Amino acid sequence: MTKARWFRLSVVLVPILMILLIIVYWDNVGTANFYLHTSFSRPHSSGAIPGIAEDEDWEALRDVDEFLAKLLTSSVKQNGSVSKKTEQPLVQGSSKPVASNLEENVRGYDWSTHDARASLDQEKLQVERQRTLREFCANSSFTFPTKERSFDDIPNYELNHLIVDDRHGIIYCYVPKVACTNWKRVMIVLSESLLDQGVPYRDPLDIPREHVHNTSTHLTFNKFWRRYGKFSRHLMKIKLKKYTKFLFVRDPFVRLISAFRSKFELENEEFYRRFAIPMLKLYSNHTNLPTSVSEAFGAGLKVSFSDFIQYLLDPRTEKMAPFNEHWRQVYRLCHPCQIDYDFIGKLETLDEDAAHLLQLLKVDRLLRFPPSYRNRTASSWEEDWFAKIPLPWRRQLYKLYEADFVLFGYPKPENLLKD
Numbered sequence: 001m002t003k004a005r006w007f008r009l010s011v012v013l014v015p016i017l018m019i020l021l022i023i024v025y026w027d028n029v030g031t032a033n034f035y036l037h038t039s040f041s042r043p044h045s046s047g048a049i050p051g052i053a054e055d056e057d058w059e060a061l062r063d064v065d066e067f068l069a070k071l072l073t074s075s076v077k078q079n080g081s082v083s084k085k086t087e088q089p090l091v092q093g094s095s096k097p098v099a100s101n102l103e104e105n106v107r108g109y110d111w112s113t114h115d116a117r118a119s120l121d122q123e124k125l126q127v128e129r130q131r132t133l134r135e136f137c138a139n140s141s142f143t144f145p146t147k148e149r150s151f152d153d154i155p156n157y158e159l160n161h162l163i164v165d166d167r168h169g170i171i172y173c174y175v176p177k178v179a180c181t182n183w184k185r186v187m188i189v190l191s192e193s194l195l196d197q198g199v200p201y202r203d204p205l206d207i208p209r210e211h212v213h214n215t216s217t218h219l220t221f222n223k224f225w226r227r228y229g230k231f232s233r234h235l236m237k238i239k240l241k242k243y244t245k246f247l248f249v250r251d252p253f254v255r256l257i258s259a260f261r262s263k264f265e266l267e268n269e270e271f272y273r274r275f276a277i278p279m280l281k282l283y284s285n286h287t288n289l290p291t292s293v294s295e296a297f298g299a300g301l302k303v304s305f306s307d308f309i310q311y312l313l314d315p316r317t318e319k320m321a322p323f324n325e326h327w328r329q330v331y332r333l334c335h336p337c338q339i340d341y342d343f344i345g346k347l348e349t350l351d352e353d354a355a356h357l358l359q360l361l362k363v364d365r366l367l368r369f370p371p372s373y374r375n376r377t378a379s380s381w382e383e384d385w386f387a388k389i390p391l392p393w394r395r396q397l398y399k400l401y402e403a404d405f406v407l408f409g410y411p412k413p414e415n416l417l418k419d
Contacts, residue, residue: 122356129344132409137337144331144403151240151338152233159221161325161333164239165191166219168363171239173247173334176326177258178347179354182370183248184212189367193217205370246343246357247334248350249408252401253416256312257305257385259326264303267293275311275324276303282314283307309389313396331403344408386416 136142146154163172168190174180185204187193192200194207194217201207211217224232250258263271272293280286284307290296311317312327325333334341343360345353354369386394394416398405405412 122352125349126343129346129409130341133336133341133344133407136407142406146332146335147337147403149338151237151335154335154338156222156225156232158332158335159224159236160215162221162339163187163218164220164243167191168361169243170361171243171245173245173339173341175247175249175255175330175333177255177262178248178250179350179372180248181209181212184218186367186369188212188217190363191219193219202367204367240339244343244361245339245341246345247330247336247341248345248347248353249330249404250347251410252329252404253382253386253397253413256308256327256397256401257381260303260305260308263326264308267297269293272296279303279307279311283310305385306388309393309397312400313393329401329404331407336407346408382413382416391417391419 137147161173161175163174163184164170165172165187170187170190172183172187174184182204185201185207188207188211189201189204194201194211196206221236224236228235262268264276269292273291276293276296277289280289280301280303284304286301289301290299296302312323317323322328323332331337343357345357350372351369355364358364358367358369389397398413398417404410
């Protein structure tokens with residue numbers, strides 16, 4: 001009699017537990033847009049998951065994924081119609097942004113119109129950029145640090161630049177000094193991760209800059225461990241397989257010039273104390289420096305571009321701490337040989353690439369990418385900026401950033417590297 005009762009009880013409890021498991025799993029991975037693809041998404045090779053052998057357990061996980069895919073497909077169709085009703089079409093934003101930050105005041109915005117369709121064959125361009133990246137990632141004769149490691153070998157703290165939007169199935173790896181402020185604004189609008197008086201932002205330029213760069217605003221991969229524990233890597237891989245992944249890059253030397261301009265030519269208290277004071281002491285032989293950046297600028301004490309390059313080349317720098325994200329190499333921020341990106345944009349073609357990407361993501365009716373800065377650091381400035389940098393330093397600097405040049409198809413700056 002006892003056995004019969006246990007059997008009946010198990011018949012009732014097992015389905016309930018399965019339903020709870022599905023609900024938890026579904027909530028972790030993403031709901032209505034879990035299987036939302038763009039036409040250019042491709043599956044990834046999953047690789048091994050730490051702590052799970054490549055045998056029956058791994059097969060069971062795959063079976064669960066396949067089961068959930070079938071189960072959720074019908075729900076996605078139903079929720080898709082709901083999403084279309086709730087998402088509002090594009091709202092024309094204010095005619096210009098609120099200038100609340102010194103950096104944005106200095107830069108200004110370019111509000112001239114651009115015809116994205118008339119300039120580039122975007123599909124061919126993407127094929128070429130992805131081909132170049134894959135070829136050099138697969139080329140055993142081309143080496144650089146961390147190239148050969150697997151996705152599982154990447155520490156969680158190095159995944160902090162991968163922003164996830166579960167509502168639309170998008171992952172964006174942000175690269176500082178490559179229009180990342182505005183792309184973060186776009187991700188906030190799409191994911192509805194920030195509210196203004198209880199209502200999600202709809203115009204990217206309405207979002208204050210201080211909120212854009214607040215890490216609590218975004219869901220990033222490095223936060224998965226706290227939320228999902230030992231299942232975090234498995235969930236990351238599912239999202240990498242199902243979601244559309246993109247990044248934007250820039251000529252590496254021009255990016256360095258841009259970083260120097262914004263962090264050391266403008267008054268920035270944090271960067272003055274963390275970086276400028278040590279640079280001025282080490283490379284300009286200054287002592288008894290002012291404690292505030294305003295006092296230092298008033299006394300004419302500024303880091304030179306030469307000081308900055310010496311700092312980057314100094315082997316002591318990274319023994320103290322990794323490069324700051326504003327001058328850290330893209331391959332260290334976004335792991336392009338471990339993550340198969342679906343879209344590679346470039347700052348040099350930002351307007352065209354942004355318009356094309358928003359169309360591919362099917363969100364171009366919801367928002368427009370904010371206009372670009374009118375006095376953006378240009379590649380034509382390189383020779384002037386590097387004129388006083390000794391040739392051996394330039395060559396060392398190129399070796400330091402060579403992987404970014406090669407992987408993303410930027411030509412070697414021979415004019416700066418020859419006698």
